[in-house]
Structure formats: C-alpha cells, structure tokens
Amino acid sequence: MGGSAPRGGCQLPVETTGFVDRRDEQAAGRELLAEARLVTFTGPGGVGKTRLAAHVAARVERAFPDGVRYVALAGLRDPALVPLAAADALGLHDHSERPPLDTLVERLRDRRLLLVVDNQQIADRLVIARRTAEGHVERILGKLGFSNRSQIAAWVTARR
The missing domain is CATH 3.40.50.300 (P-loop containing nucleotide triphosphate hydrolases)
Incomplete structure (x- = not known):
C-alpha cells in the first residue's frame, strides 16, 4: 500500500x-x-x-x-x-x-x-466487533434523540 x-x-x-x-x-x-x-x-x-x-x-x-x-x-x-x-x-x-x-x-x-x-x-x-457496531448505532440514535426502539418506530410511523 x-x-x-x-x-x-x-x-x-x-x-x-x-x-x-x-x-x-x-x-x-x-x-x-x-x-x-x-x-x-x-x-x-x-x-x-x-x-x-x-x-x-x-x-x-x-x-x-x-x-x-x-x-x-x-x-x-x-x-x-x-x-x-x-x-x-x-x-x-x-x-x-x-x-x-x-x-x-x-x-x-x-x-x-x-x-x-x-x-x-x-x-x-x-x-468489526458486534459491540463496536452497536456502540456506533447507540451514539447515532442518541444524537437523533432516540433512546429505544419504540421511539424509532413511533417516529417512522409519524413520518408516513
């Protein structure tokens, strides 16, 4: 390289x-x-x-x-x-x-x-370790204001 x-x-x-x-x-x-x-x-x-x-x-x-x-x-x-x-x-x-x-x-x-x-x-x-990927997802969701899956589901449903 x-x-x-x-x-x-x-x-x-x-x-x-x-x-x-x-x-x-x-x-x-x-x-x-x-x-x-x-x-x-x-x-x-x-x-x-x-x-x-x-x-x-x-x-x-x-x-x-x-x-x-x-x-x-x-x-x-x-x-x-x-x-x-x-x-x-x-x-x-x-x-x-x-x-x-x-x-x-x-x-x-x-x-x-x-x-x-x-x-x-x-x-x-x-x-990539699953824990590392989960950590990235958790930080991203936190920045978007989500703390659990039900909040994400409610947000997606509201946008439809």
Missing part, C-alpha cells in the same frame, strides 16, 4: 438511469454523514441502497478533501481480503510484510475521506 496518499476526487459507480426522488433518505444520509464516521444503509436486496449511497456520496464530495471512493466487496469470499479491496480502490499498494489492515489504517488515519463500501452481506465480510 505504498505510493502516494489518496487525493481528492470522486470515484463512484456511474448512474446509467435517472435517480428518482428519495429526498428524505438523501437528506437523512447527508445529515448522518455530517455527524458520524460510520453510516450504514440497510434494507432488502434490490431497494436501491447502493444507488442511494452513491448519490449521497456524490452530493457531499466537497466535505471530503481526500476524496470519495467506492469499494465493491461482492466477489470476495475471504474477509481477510476486505482491507486489500479497500486499498485497491484507494490506489494504495503495499509490498511489505505488515498486515494489510494495519497499513491501511495508518495511511488513512489522518485523511478526510469517504469510503462507500458495498455488499449485501457486508456485515459478514467486515471485521
């Missing part, structure tokens, strides 16, 4: 058809990105999570001076390859004996970069 650090620029999938509405979801995505380091779009396959994430990322590109990059994990079978896929998307190549994740973290630690990581089974691929 040597070479120069990531530079600005937006490298996202190209939209081949128009993006219709979803203004509320777009606004929520932009707001969450302004507040949190980890934002996850979830839902059943085929509902447009990837397109929504790419669309939101393209709209907030200016907030990330080191760029916006897309990491596709669809073909990966081994979770150990996730850091290598991210490094490849960033144009970072390392030929040292260091673990790829350590090198990737070191290279990105001080960067203001947005990574859009895409895969329907992303939770199965990423090496």
